[in-house]
Amino acid sequence: MSNTRVIAWSERSEPEAVYPEGINGALAEYLNSQPGIETVVASLAEPDQGVSEEALAAADVLMWFGHVRHGEVSAETVERVCRHVRERGMGYLALHSSHFALPLKALLGSSCAWRAYVEDGKPGHIRVVDPTHPIAAGVEDFTIPKEEWYGEPFEVPEPEAVILEGTYNDGVEVARDALVWTIGQGRVFYFRPGHETYPIYLMPEVRRIIENGVRWLAER
Ligand code: ZN
Numbered sequence: 001m002s003n004t005r006v007i008a009w010s011e012r013s014e015p016e017a018v019y020p021e022g023i024n025g026a027l028a029e030y031l032n033s034q035p036g037i038e039t040v041v042a043s044l045a046e047p048d049q050g051v052s053e054e055a056l057a058a059a060d061v062l063m064w065f066g067h068v069r070h071g072e073v074s075a076e077t078v079e080r081v082c083r084h085v086r087e088r089g090m091g092y093l094a095l096h097s098s099h100f101a102l103p104l105k106a107l108l109g110s111s112c113a114w115r116a117y118v119e120d121g122k123p124g125h126i127r128v129v130d131p132t133h134p135i136a137a138g139v140e141d142f143t144i145p146k147e148e149w150y151g152e153p154f155e156v157p158e159p160e161a162v163i164l165e166g167t168y169n170d171g172v173e174v175a176r177d178a179l180v181w182t183i184g185q186g187r188v189f190y191f192r193p194g195h196e197t198y199p200i201y202l203m204p205e206v207r208r209i210i211e212n213g214v215r216w217l218a219e220r
Contacts, residue, residue: 006039011069014196060218061091086184091217096194116151148195
């Protein structure tokens with residue numbers, strides 16, 4: 001079987017004190033330590049905003065982190081990304097604040113807005129609610145020590161599966177934390193946790209979910 005080829009993309013606004021090489025760099029380093037995955041990093045500042053036609057054509061999965069610079073992503077970039085998902089079956093993985101990433105909004109055709117965004121720095125308790133899904137393989141319930149919560153409802157089309165749920169704000173808030181859709185020929189995965197001021201993408205449970213997600217997204 002050929003390797004799974006991943007582009008780990010970031011707008012690069014995440015704090016260097018937490019992620020010296022970016023969230024994309026941290027996840028690329030992990031994914032490249034796993035068998036059968038080849039990951040390259042890309043960012044908004046690069047030519048063609050890091051996702052040229054050639055780069056996308058060579059990718060099975062595009063992983064995306066954006067937060068405060070969504071508006072700088074050009075219409076041409078959004079068109080290229082969406083076309084590779086819809087027509088060629090490239091997988092798209094949107095991380096945390098990338099719920100507002102323009103390619104995700106275009107692919108899902110919805111506002112992708114949550115009711116609330118509260119950075120309280122309290123724990124989030126993550127529960128596997130679809131243990132049969134490949135994204136949950138080897139993943140047990142776990143706790144993120146400090147997190148930001150997003151409040152339901154989350155305005156997106158009905159997902160094909162909800163794999164994880166998180167409980168936040170001392171048990172008051174329950175959010176869908178891992179959701180998947182099929183858009184045209186491609187698979188789309190949104191992973192909600194990961195506020196960038198906490199080292200959440202260094203957690204082994206989270207890395208396993210991302211790795212599983214990348215492998216699953218590449219199957220189309
Ligand atoms: Zn956040």
